[in-house]
Amino acid sequence: MIIIHPDARVSALADIEDSVRGTRIEVGARSVIDSFVKIKPAGGNGDLVIGERTVINSGCVLYTGQGLRIGNDVAIAANCTFAPVNHAYQDKSRPINQQGFLPGKGGIVIEDDVWIGANCVVLDGAVLRQGCVVGAGSVVRGEVAAYTIVAGNPVRQIGERH
Template sequence: MIEIHPEARISPLADIEDSVRGTRILIGAGSAVDSFVKFKPAGGSGDVLIGERTVINSGCVLYTGNGIRIGSDVAIAANCTFAPVNHAYQDKSRRINQQGFLPGKGGIVIEDDVWIGANCVILDGAILRQGCVIGAGAIVRGEIAAYTVHAGNPLRQIGMRQ
């Protein structure tokens, strides 16, 4: 089920796929979804809930997996991936694409007033507390405290060689 508030702005070039498993995708008032954003029900039946006045910029991909909860007034830069799901891979007698998925780690929770920089990857079990900032190119898989900056790879952030 897809529910888009009448005051939300969705680009006609965004791709919001409806679920065959009952996953809900809800987009709140004043939120904006830019061109080439993809919502993909895959890897579970978790819901994607987006609060008010949240902006998701071009090229982002949101898999439903174990669910994504994004608060209000969140700014998400271009080309971010939200993957609240993990493939099973331990059985060497079967191909990975035939093993299904591992148990969930709680999905992804992003509280209000968060800024996520370009090209970030947010993984299952990530919790981004209110007011935190995620630097461009970061990978997040755990909890980020409120009003802190997560720089991802600090060497890349200051332009040093790796």
């Protein structure tokens, strides 16, 4: 079930798949889903709920997995991935893509007034508390305290010594 508030703006170039398992995908008032955003119900029965006045920029991928809740006034930069799901891989006698999924870690919760920089990956079990900032290129898999800044993964400059 896909529920888009009449005051939300979803690009015609966004791709929101409807669930065959009853997963709810909801976009709140005055939120923006930019072009080339992919929303895919996969890996569980969790819902995706996006609050009000939240902006998800181009190239982001959001899986529903064990659930993804994004609060109000959240800014998500381009090319971020939200994966509240984990593939099973332990059975060496079967290909990974035939093993299904591991038990969830509670999905992903992003509270109000959070800024997530470009090219971040947010994994199952992550909780981003109110007002935190996640720097570009970060991988988040646990809790980020309220009003904390998480630095991205630094890249060395050409010619920089190790």
